[in-house]
Amino acid sequence: MSNALIVKAAALISAGDIEGAEYALVSLVESEGDHALVAVLDELPPKDLLAIIREYDSSHESVVNLLVTPEQFARAVVMEKQYGDRSHRHLRGMINAVLFREDANPGEFIEAIAEIDGGTETLIDYLSEREEEVVHFAAYGTFNPHHTEDGDQVERAEASDHDWKELTWLLSNDHRRLFENILPILKSRHQARLRMEAQEEAEEQRRLEQQEAADSEPVEAPAPQPRPGPAIDDSAL
16 A cells, blocks of 8 residues: 555656645645554655645645654755755745644754754754844844844743744754754855845946946037038029
8 A cells, every 4th residue: 555655746747746746745644644654654755745845835735734743854854855846835835834833852853864964954944034143143142133242142932933033042942953053054154145245235336337427428529510602503504
């Protein structure tokens, strides 16, 4: 049964029918229970599991996301980079949906991701749009950009957004060695982003100055053209 279901799910995924594949897998829960689906997910190729879980998030849940184990999830999520999604929208959506589901222990998922090749890079990509805030939090223990003095670090309840703040808090407090591996890369990326933005601003400023200089140059009046003389009547000659 499991082999046939895996083949069916893979065929549906290959055909682009992700919802059909998810439905086929979830139907197993109704007939054989949660444990049967967990066993099938353990045999499902990580790329196929990823194809399913990346289509669902906290606002559009899947039973697959609710039952996937930390090890299964880690094997799949590190393959997300193969999709070339520079916004990492799907990555954030599925990590939030799985790590912060009601019955989950986020620490188990974080550890499973960190232990697999590419796992650290995956967490860095997840935080890539929040580099400045994460670096600020590491320095001052707060996400408030106006707070620039060392102080008491925020409690988890204050960072409990089931999103990047909570993951940052967990990394900083419960997975410190992993966080210290991630932080320098985020700092480097943030500095590179600032340099690029400064360069773009400088180029735009130069363009405006060149345009203003061109607009302020006097426009030379066209040279007067000689007026044509009176027409000569050949018949009078």
